[in-house]
Ligand code: ADP
């Protein structure tokens with residue numbers, strides 16, 4: 001039984017250590033259940049606040065809490081965050097040097113740790129288990145518990161043996177946590193971890209702070225740039241289906257001045273780690289990735305997730321979009337949806353040999369298509385897929401915010417049907433649109449389709465409008481696109497009824513582009529103050545070698561920029577300010593806020609929202625001369641040769657500085673530096689033989705570059721750092 005005393009204890013730790021006033025739904029019950037020594041199985045979406053569910057009991061209960069986590073990078077983040085709150089935590093995994101590992105074990109054995117994060121294979125080694133049996137343990141927490149299941153999306157063989165823990169340590173309460181929404185996987189986890197009797201806590205899987213948007217994919221790069229315009233300086237992830245697309249898009253974004261980096265499984269491990277780290281530390285703002293990116297990154301302030309291509313399934317879509325907005329602040333998930341992608345996936349599925357598997361794949365694809373083409377609340381469709389009902393339309397998706405107007409399109413449907421019948425043969429949607437619009441391209445003339453009655457019959461609509469109509473007619477079942485016949489448009493039985501039943505065919509009006517109705521994030525916060533606080537946070541993070549969000553989250557800074565606390569007591573009232581952080585960072589923030597309030601009379605100035613910060617203060621990873629070069633470039637606007645002359649060194653030396661500057665995540669306008677040949681060089685590098693050595697690649701370029709300039713171009717292409 002959860003006693004009143006337990007609740008009081010739990011609330012006190014929540015406030016004093018983590019700086020939060022109230023528990024989120026289910027957290028308190030879960031904490032008390034564990035304080036009571038009982039097992040639990042926690043199903044909570046990403047960002048729901050799972051960590052606190054075991055961290056608080058581990059702090060309160062006697063002994064050390066053992067946390068099993070699949071990823072080394074996550075362990076480090078969690079331990080950093082806990083340490084910043086004054087909690088005695090450590091991790092034990094293969095990334096530690098021998099001396100460090102020894103130190104951790106000593107602290108553990110001396111009973112000095114509240115929490116110890118361990119990789120599963122370490123935990124289950126004989127020697128470690130023997131140690132555990134001699135020590136006082138407060139609980140086991142199995143984070144990312146779906147890794148134990150082969151059904152799930154992230155099976156890890158080393159998780160399988162965790163089921164043994166229940167037998168070896170019958171008296172230590174165990175908690176399994178996952179954000180998987182899939183029922184199959186949930187059952188499997190419970191079996192494998194022997195948690196059939198554990199109490200289950202199932203939170204709603206709705207992520208109300210994520211706004212779902214779907215836009216027709218037309219010019220993805222332009223659409224994405226337009227979208228990014230609405231999120232200046234925000235962190236986000238863009239998912240693409242192939243490595244090639246990832247790389248192309250990353251380079252394109254960089255050319256448009258976005259601090260973007262590419263991430264996929266083909267990039268060597270060390271570079272990938274660096275990209276992750278740069279993202280976590282806000283040096284890189286936008287990650288362009290294949291689905292390989294995500295699990296290892298626990299960044300709370302990801303403001304948007306974009307799907308450049310169709311996700312594999314609703315499950316993947318939910319998981320991937322779920323990486324936005326873990327901190328609970330407004331976030332957006334944008335999917336660019338194109339029928340070309342659907343056809344591509346259909347073709348791939350047709351090649352699947354196994355019939356059952358093919359059926360599953362078809363079903364997954366159809367659900368994804370249905371979601372994308374929904375004309376009802378997206379959140380309803382999404383949660384409905386996982387068996388959760390939503391009473392009301394959500395009010396925070398593109399459909400709710402901007403319900404599509406419909407109109408009687410019967411006449412258009414008639415013309416389209418007539419045209420498809422007239423062309424007789426395997427012609428795709430694009431061709432039909434061309435005929436309707438009266439195009440006289442070579443193919444149409446060759447086929448004599450410029451003589452048809454319907455040729456030009458639809459020239460009062462533009463091509464986008466016609467495409468939209470034809471697509472919807474396909475969605476409504478009047479036509480099919482036969483994949484085996486190059487996506488030919490074929491009328492179905494239902495098409496025979498077009499125009500005959502007297503019942504109008506209502507279609508959604510075509511809307512060019514996509515509209516956004518974004519209540520701007522932090523509309524009420526003092527934006528200049530917020531910026532100052534962000535800069536201060538960055539400075540402290542740099543000094544303490546921590547990711548900025550570990551110092552204070554965006555939520556905390558937003559609240560500070562709204563309420564402007566100028567005393568310890570007031571600062572305590574800000575979400576995320578616990579006693580330890582108050583002690584460590586409070587003074588600096590109070591000083592910054594007081595100074596701001598004095599100079600502005602506390603008036604809130606309007607935010608221009610567009611300004612790109614000029615990061616000149618000691619660039620991360622730069623030495624003094626490099627920093628000086630950067631300042632000359634940025635502040636004084638000197639050219640390469642001017643900087644070299646001014647410093648009395650060769651241009652080659654300055655180019656080396658430039659490379660370091662780019663590597664450190666700062667912007668240098670390399671395209672301008674190279675001039676008109678830039679695009680040619682990029683294209684040739686794209687086409688270069690992936691196995692060729694750098695000197696071979698350089699030799700084959702049609703443009704002559706000296707070594708330092710070449711290295712600069714490569715650094716730029718690596719995608720690290722463009723402001
Ligand atoms: P999950 O592991 O479920 O994805 P986290 O444990 O990382 O979620 O928590 C998500 C965010 O919510 C973190 O920034 C965390 O500090 C914050 N958080 C958790 N519980 C609370 C709470 N009771 N009040 C305010 N913020 C909270």
Ligand code: ZN
Pocket residue numbers: 376377378379380393394395396397398399400401
């Ligand atoms: Zn909705």
